[in-house]
Structures are given as structure tokens and as C-alpha cells.
Amino acid sequence: MASIHPTAIVDPKAELADSVTVGAHTLIGPDVRIGEGTTVGPHCVIEGHTTIGRDNRIYQFASLGADPQDKKYRGEPTQLIIGDRNTIREFTTFNTGTVQDKGLTQIGHDNWIMAYVHVAHDCVIGDHNVIANAVQFAGHVLVGNHTLIGGMSGIHQFVRIGDFAMLGFQTRLSQDLPPFTVAAGNPAEVQNVHQEGPRRKGYSAERLSMLKQVHKLLFRRGLTLEAAKAEIAALRGQQPDADADIDNMLSFLALASRGIVR
Known part of the structure; x- marks a missing residue:
């Protein structure tokens, strides 16, 4: 009993x-x-x-x-x-x-x-x-796996948060936050690529390096979203154990009906 x-x-x-x-x-x-x-x-x-x-x-x-x-x-x-x-x-x-x-x-x-x-x-x-x-x-709201969401943050309805994303303290999130991305602020702004979580899960240095490349293409090169997606897709095969991360990112971006934090 x-x-x-x-x-x-x-x-x-x-x-x-x-x-x-x-x-x-x-x-x-x-x-x-x-x-x-x-x-x-x-x-x-x-x-x-x-x-x-x-x-x-x-x-x-x-x-x-x-x-x-x-x-x-x-x-x-x-x-x-x-x-x-x-x-x-x-x-x-x-x-x-x-x-x-x-x-x-x-x-x-x-x-x-x-x-x-x-x-x-x-x-x-x-x-x-x-x-x-x-x-x-x-x-x-849809939240993936292995995320870190900072205290007193507010998440708008229908927003998605990708795997290994990290949200800073008191953040207002009203657009989708892609995987492996750190964002903070009111409204949210992208800060960096999130590597510490993946590192703790055993990601290799080469796989982490590929996450950096994906982050640069999406957020730092001034590309349109469609152009960034095409260049991210072209990374497949360069580091085979990172292909799953590339596919994860592209699948997330394909469903970003609210737009993404950039």
C-alpha cells in the first residue's frame, strides 16, 4: 500500500x-x-x-x-x-x-x-x-532536451526552444530559440554558441568546432535565413559525428513560423 x-x-x-x-x-x-x-x-x-x-x-x-x-x-x-x-x-x-x-x-x-x-x-x-x-x-510552448532556462524568464505562447539552448536570467523570449544557442535580454538577443552543455555530454572538440561554424553562419555572417540554411546544409559530411547536430538545426529552422532570435 x-x-x-x-x-x-x-x-x-x-x-x-x-x-x-x-x-x-x-x-x-x-x-x-x-x-x-x-x-x-x-x-x-x-x-x-x-x-x-x-x-x-x-x-x-x-x-x-x-x-x-x-x-x-x-x-x-x-x-x-x-x-x-x-x-x-x-x-x-x-x-x-x-x-x-x-x-x-x-x-x-x-x-x-x-x-x-x-x-x-x-x-x-x-x-x-x-x-x-x-x-x-x-x-x-515546446522545449527540447538539455536546455538551461534562467530564472524569472517569460516565454511567449507557441515559442519553441531547441536542444541545448540556454536562456539568460530575466529574458523575454517571443521568437524561437535555435538549438545550441545562448540568448538573453528583454527582448532576447543571441549572445553566443552554447558549448558547455554539449561538452559535459561528451561532445568531441571537433563536434564542438562544427557547432561554432553553424553558429557563425546563422548569426554572424549577415546572411539571410535561407542562405544560412543552405550553407549549414553544405557542412554535412565534413565532421560525420556532427551531422546529427546539423540536421537538428535545419529541422528546427524549417518549422520556425514565429521567426528566430537573431
Whole structure:
């Protein structure tokens, strides 16, 4: 049986794995499922059609699965899905999706999400991201993997953030941020290529050098976006282990309907 504090209120229809721990005065609704090894702290509210995976640590006062803050919402049974091994700190608010999108807000695996972060309806956040205190995601935001998002930053609706991107403290991001790019400011401006994250993941010196070349073509040569994409594509094959990074960048740029930070 799950370890549930006597003051917690867990709906009998909720599905909690045997090794789940629930703290004092927490409320868990009927359509919630929580996987093995997850710890829910005191004074949390987990409601809606919410599925939480294994070995997550959810700190006190988190609100997960509440209705989306969208005036078009009419009570449809949309979802929040959270993966495995995430750290979710105090006063975080994750809302369910809307039927105007895919009806789903999704958090991946191994994310470190600090206090007061808001994840609005229909956001999709990948894996291994570090999201600092008080970051605010508007609806429909897409975040890749291995990103670093600085505290108190605001992310406009429908914006995409690529893999290994880094956003500085108190940044206002209203356009797409390409992979491997550091940006900061209000509004955001590109600062540099992000190499430290890839280096920690084992990228070779040659692969990091290719990231620099891609960055120069996209941001430093004064090329149009279409010309930059063509020259980036021409880099394929010069450093074979970097071809995946080139393809990642080109795929991201092909979908940049809001424009990119440049």
C-alpha cells in the first residue's frame, strides 16, 4: 500500500503505486495516476486527468493538473502527463491541455524544475532540462532536451526552444530559440554558441568546432535565413559525428513560423 499521511485526502478512484509517498494535507483527485517511487510532499494538489511516472519528487505546495487558464476551456477531459525522475519544486503550477491543441500538457524525464515555475496548457517539455525559479511558460510552448532556462524568464505562447539552448536570467523570449544557442535580454538577443552543455555530454572538440561554424553562419555572417540554411546544409559530411547536430538545426529552422532570435 502507498504511504499516505492520515491528513491527506486521496480519492478512492486515484491509482497510486505501492511505493508512492503522500505528505500531510495533500489532495489527490479521482483521475490521477502516480507511478512507483514517486514522493508527493505536503500541501500539494494533484487533480484533473494527470499521470505521473516513476521516481519523481514533488515538493510542497505544488499544483498539478488544474484546468487550463484559457477562456475557451469548457471542462473537456484534457491531460497532464509527467514522466520519470523529475524534481518539481515548491509552488509550481502545471495545467492540463486544451482541445484547441492536442489536449495534452507533457513533461518528459529527468527535469529539474525549480520553485514558482508555471507550465501552461499544451506545453511540451522534453528531457534533462534545468528550469530555474519563476520561469513562466505561456500556452503551446515546446522545449527540447538539455536546455538551461534562467530564472524569472517569460516565454511567449507557441515559442519553441531547441536542444541545448540556454536562456539568460530575466529574458523575454517571443521568437524561437535555435538549438545550441545562448540568448538573453528583454527582448532576447543571441549572445553566443552554447558549448558547455554539449561538452559535459561528451561532445568531441571537433563536434564542438562544427557547432561554432553553424553558429557563425546563422548569426554572424549577415546572411539571410535561407542562405544560412543552405550553407549549414553544405557542412554535412565534413565532421560525420556532427551531422546529427546539423540536421537538428535545419529541422528546427524549417518549422520556425514565429521567426528566430537573431
